[in-house]
Amino acid sequence: MTETPTTQTLHTLLKTHFGYDNFRPNQQEIIEAVCDGQDALVIMPTGGGKSMCFQLPALALEGTAIVISPLIALMKDQVDALRANGIKASYYNSTQAQEETQQVLQDLRDDKLDLIYVAPESLSLLDNVLSLAKISLIAVDEAHCISSWGHDFRPAYTQLGYLKKRFIGTPLIALTATADRSTQDDIAQQLGIARARKYISSFDRPNLFLDVRPGQKRNEQILKFLDAHPFESGIIYCLSRKSTESLAEKLRSNGHTAKAYHAGMTAEERTKVQEEFLDDTTPIIVATIAFGMGIDKSNVRWVIHYNMPKNLEGYYQEIGRAGRDGLPSHTVLFYSYADTMQLRRFIDDATNAEYQLAKLERMQQYAEALSCRRKILINYFGEYLLEDCGNCDICKNKPEYFDGTVLAQKVLSGVARLKEQEALGTVIDVLRGSQNAQVFDKGYQNIKTYGALKTVPWRDLQQYVIQLVNLGLLEIRFRESGRLLLTPLANDVLFKGKNVQLANLLQPKVEAPTKE
Numbered sequence: 001m002t003e004t005p006t007t008q009t010l011h012t013l014l015k016t017h018f019g020y021d022n023f024r025p026n027q028q029e030i031i032e033a034v035c036d037g038q039d040a041l042v043i044m045p046t047g048g049g050k051s052m053c054f055q056l057p058a059l060a061l062e063g064t065a066i067v068i069s070p071l072i073a074l075m076k077d078q079v080d081a082l083r084a085n086g087i088k089a090s091y092y093n094s095t096q097a098q099e100e101t102q103q104v105l106q107d108l109r110d111d112k113l114d115l116i117y118v119a120p121e122s123l124s125l126l127d128n129v130l131s132l133a134k135i136s137l138i139a140v141d142e143a144h145c146i147s148s149w150g151h152d153f154r155p156a157y158t159q160l161g162y163l164k165k166r167f168i169g170t171p172l173i174a175l176t177a178t179a180d181r182s183t184q185d186d187i188a189q190q191l192g193i194a195r196a197r198k199y200i201s202s203f204d205r206p207n208l209f210l211d212v213r214p215g216q217k218r219n220e221q222i223l224k225f226l227d228a229h230p231f232e233s234g235i236i237y238c239l240s241r242k243s244t245e246s247l248a249e250k251l252r253s254n255g256h257t258a259k260a261y262h263a264g265m266t267a268e269e270r271t272k273v274q275e276e277f278l279d280d281t282t283p284i285i286v287a288t289i290a291f292g293m294g295i296d297k298s299n300v301r302w303v304i305h306y307n308m309p310k311n312l313e314g315y316y317q318e319i320g321r322a323g324r325d326g327l328p329s330h331t332v333l334f335y336s337y338a339d340t341m342q343l344r345r346f347i348d349d350a351t352n353a354e355y356q357l358a359k360l361e362r363m364q365q366y367a368e369a370l371s372c373r374r375k376i377l378i379n380y381f382g383e384y385l386l387e388d389c390g391n392c393d394i395c396k397n398k399p400e401y402f403d404g405t406v407l408a409q410k411v412l413s414g415v416a417r418l419k420e421q422e423a424l425g426t427v428i429d430v431l432r433g434s435q436n437a438q439v440f441d442k443g444y445q446n447i448k449t450y451g452a453l454k455t456v457p458w459r460d461l462q463q464y465v466i467q468l469v470n471l472g473l474l475e476i477r478f479r480e481s482g483r484l485l486l487t488p489l490a491n492d493v494l495f496k497g498k499n500v501q502l503a504n505l506l507q508p509k510v511e512a513p514t515k516e
């Protein structure tokens with residue numbers, strides 16, 4: 001049995017192997033927990049420093065850490081970088097020559113490795129050797145790939161559930177940058193670490209201005225936007241390949257240096273466009289979502305969504321490419337009902353269509369929101385922002401609000417009395433004292449909040465409840481038939497009389513300000 005490394009030891013390793021003086025937020029806690037033998041679920045935005053959370057324990061603990069990663073193309077680079085830092089690392093995947101894999105297996109048996117990256121498909125081939133090796137910890141990187149509710153499901157990940165049973169007592173750490181709350185739960189469940197502590201790092205990017213605009217005359221709006229942002233680098237995301245090309249053409253004919261990028265282009269063409277973007281020869285890229293993965297350009301000043309993304313994960317990732325240098329950056333989302341309908345048609349044909357539709361609905365609610373957009377976005381990833389951000393179109397141009405505390409209390413207590421088991425529709429029916437069979441069958445006419453909001457029209461109440469979700473007081477559990485749950489913030493409203501401001505529905509939605 002090895003001793004748990006001290007904080008001092010961890011700091012020394014951080015300094016000597018990586019050259020850093022301090023841990024990033026959450027890193028130390030996570031590393032200490034893992035070194036102490038605990039499982040962990042880590043939700044940290046891209047660039048937050050996830051790798052350190054398993055690399056440092058791999059150094060500190062005796063034996064070899066297994067790191068499961070789907071990014072085969074990056075394994076060699078990652079391993080080279082680690083070796084350059086004096087860490088004994090290797091990788092194992094299907095692209096290697098036999099001599100190479102033999103060597104890796106030998107090293108593993110001889111306990112010569114701190115850490116080994118393994119593709120999920122190749123894990124079973126290692127199984128024999130793993131019985132002979134001493135495994136210090138297991139890290140599952142890009143852990144959202146295990147969940148078919150996530151946005152990047154990989155079948156090979158589903159077999160990883162056996163790890164926790166196979167290596168009893170070995171800590172397992174799962175890491176991802178994109179997982180909403182239900183996906184987080186699904187990951188933990190499937191990996192057999194349902195009781196593991198969740199470490200959620202802040203997803204807030206306060207330097208990004210969040211702007212949503214009605215989707216009329218987009219080309220005109222974009223040209224105006226570009227005039228107001230001369231010499232700035234930015235990305236415009238479109239839904240189709242064709243529209244990336246036609247819009248790039250349109251921008252060029254208006255004197256802008258812009259190029260299209262999409263998966264239909266050859267690899268060389270794409271690399272060329274990417275390089276020109278990185279060195280600022282082509283400041284504007286009009287792209288499908290194929291663009292951006294692995295591109296690290298710090299001075300992207302704006303990101304425009306010509307069409308609405310399918311879900312908030314994608315949206316967050318794409319706007320996140322702006323302002324990596326921390327300087328103020330602008331994001332614009334164009335929103336139209338027609339786009340939503342088109343996305344719906346795509347989704348109707350997909351597997352797990354119901355779940356994807358629910359996510360699309362959250363995206364739509366974000367676009368139609370009457371309250372601080374950042375609150376909604378941050379909340380979606382399981383964080384709570386208490387104050388309005390002051391840096392989104394709604395905060396800059398607030399709708400009229402009224403004191404909705406009593407209404408909110410009635411809704412929240414209704415949700416509580418329905419034992420957090422019912423979805424939006426039923427909650428509203430009960431609050432409005434509906435006489436429908438579903439309500440009566442379950443005896444809901446007897447609960448105390450039945451009819452408590454009977455004077456509020458159905459549609460209005462629906463809007464108010466969605467506002468409460470957007471304010472972070474309620475949560476919609478997509479995977480569980482959309483049932484509504486109270487969040488920790490709800491207690492303050494129910495029991496401490498915390499004031500709730502709701503946007504007036506009578507007032508038409510304020511048009512987002514244009515830049516000028």
Ligand code: ADP
Pocket residue numbers: 020021022023024027044045046047048049050051052
């Ligand atoms: P993620 O996997 O979360 O996207 P990485 O693990 O690639 O992020 O880390 C992003 C960058 O942050 C890397 O260059 C890494 O070296 C750096 N980094 C990680 N931890 C620290 C730290 N404690 N101090 C300074 N830089 C760090």
Ligand code: ZN
Pocket residue numbers: 371372373374375388389390391392393394395
């Ligand atoms: Zn705001």
